[in-house]
Amino acid sequence: xxxxxTLQPGVALAPDQGEAPAIAxxxxxxxxxxxxxxLLQQERAIARxxxxxxxxxxxxxxxxxxxxxxxxxxxxxAMLDILPLWLGFVASTVFAAGGYITSHEAMHSxxxxxxxxxxxWNEAVGQVATIILIFPFSMxxxxxxxxxxxxxxxxxDPDYTDAAPGKxxxxxxxxxxxxxxxxxxxxxxxxxxxxxxxxxxxxxxxxTMILQLFSMAFFFTMAWSGYAMEVALLWWLPRHLGLSYIxxxxxxxxxxxxxxxxxxxxxxxxxxxxxxxxxxGMQYHVVHHLxxxxxxxxxxxxxxxxxxxxxxxxxDCSPLKD
Amino acid sequence: MTTAIKQLFHWMPFLFGIGxxxxxxxxxxxxxxxxxxxxxxxxxxxxxxxxxWGLYATLRGRWL
Numbered sequence: 325x326x327x328x329x330t331l332q333p334g335v336a337l338a339p340d341q342g343e344a345p346a347i348a349x350x351x352x353x354x355x356x357x358x359x360x361x362x363l364l365q366q367e368r369a370i371a372r373x374x375x376x377x378x379x380x381x382x383x384x385x386x387x388x389x390x391x392x393x394x395x396x397x398x399x400x401x402a403m404l405d406i407l408p409l410w411l412g413f414v415a416s417t418v419f420a421a422g423g424y425i426t427s428h429e430a431m432h433s434x435x436x437x438x439x440x441x442x443x444x445w446n447e448a449v450g451q452v453a454t455i456i457l458i459f460p461f462s463m464x465x466x467x468x469x470x471x472x473x474x475x476x477x478x479x480x481d482p483d484y485t486d487a488a489p490g491k492x493x494x495x496x497x498x499x500x501x502x503x504x505x506x507x508x509x510x511x512x513x514x515x516x517x518x519x520x521x522x523x524x525x526x527x528x529x530x531x532t533m534i535l536q537l538f539s540m541a542f543f544f545t546m547a548w549s550g551y552a553m554e555v556a557l558l559w560w561l562p563r564h565l566g567l568s569y570i571x572x573x574x575x576x577x578x579x580x581x582x583x584x585x586x587x588x589x590x591x592x593x594x595x596x597x598x599x600x601x602x603x604x605g606m607q608y609h610v611v612h613h614l615x616x617x618x619x620x621x622x623x624x625x626x627x628x629x630x631x632x633x634x635x636x637x638x639x640d641c642s643p644l645k646d
Numbered sequence: 647m648t649t650a651i652k653q654l655f656h657w658m659p660f661l662f663g664i665g666x667x668x669x670x671x672x673x674x675x676x677x678x679x680x681x682x683x684x685x686x687x688x689x690x691x692x693x694x695x696x697x698x699w700g701l702y703a704t705l706r707g708r709w710l
Contacts, residue, residue, distance in 0.1 A: 552674075
């Protein structure tokens with residue numbers, strides 16, 4: 325394989341080194357086919373190094389199932405006044421937002437590939453992780469993969485409704501899109517699934533209906549039995565806060581301003597003010613869209629290695645120093 | 647069946663106002679030991695707020 329230094333236009337092939345190419349290569353779309361192919365090969369070689377190994381993904385399973393078990397235990401503990409409600413509320417909010425990350429790995433089969441023994445755990449994680457969000461795995465997976473296929477397409481990207489001109493309006497939009505009469509968030513997903521109309525889409529719609537009806541029946545029964553505050557603080561409010569957090573950090577922040585639809589411009593590299601972990605590693609979302617098989621916790625390392633290749637493709641990596 | 651379910655979801659904000667918001671308001675009043683106004687019981691007050699609020703959300707499509 326060629327070394328990057330012989331391929332990266334305008335860097336190592338500078339005329340002052342006496343190695344200028346016969347025909348100058350432009351950056352980004354200006355690359356010739358040979359360069360593009362070689363860059364892609366190098367990119368893939370790096371991605372392979374960081375591709376998820378299901379044998380090493382067990383922490384995702386352990387955390388998901390452990391947090392779900394804890395969340396279930398919160399109910400009797402809170403009802404018996406053993407667990408302070410504020411503590412249950414804080415933990416449930418973390419579980420609600422964090423659950424999407426583990427579910428997201430399951431959506432891309434990173435915890436267990438189809439046909440392997442680990443597949444059971446992949447599906448278990450997916451099914452359990454977003455229950456607090458009242459967001460069934462079948463719908464989440466289908467809509468997320470759709471988002472990958474049609475990123476930033478105003479008509480086909482299920483997450484396009486998160487578009488907003490600035491961060492404050494983006495936070496507002498996370499709430500607005502969940503309103504009953506607004507075509508955003510899960511309402512938008514339902515409409516897309518109806519349009520797709522395949523058996524899998526119908527199954528996802530059915531799962532959504534069942535989970536929504538079950539959760540509402542649970543809410544109403546518990547509330548009228550004297551446990552409305554427990555429901556509010558262990559499920560209802562954590563769900564809303566979790567969804568807003570996810571929508572902002574996982575959808576708006578890495579895709580803003582949602583103008584690019586190409587492989588290298590449908591995400592953006594950005595600097596986060598709340599730190600790597602609280603922004604869930606979304607500064608490196610470009611790596612995820614290029615190689616979804618790289619798990620979330622490895623995208624940072626893959627990005628650092630891929631950075632010269634991404635810059636050669638025209639990705640603006642300047643917001644991040646490393 | 648599909649129509650019935652769609653209707654159920656259409657009216658869900660109203661049901662949510664009665665099924666969840668009303669008892670939540672009542673239990674919040676009791677928790678903070680605040681009396682409901684004009685001699686109403688906590689749940690009567692909760693329903694007085696929750697049901698119209700849910701109806702508003704159903705008809706207008708927004709909670710606020």
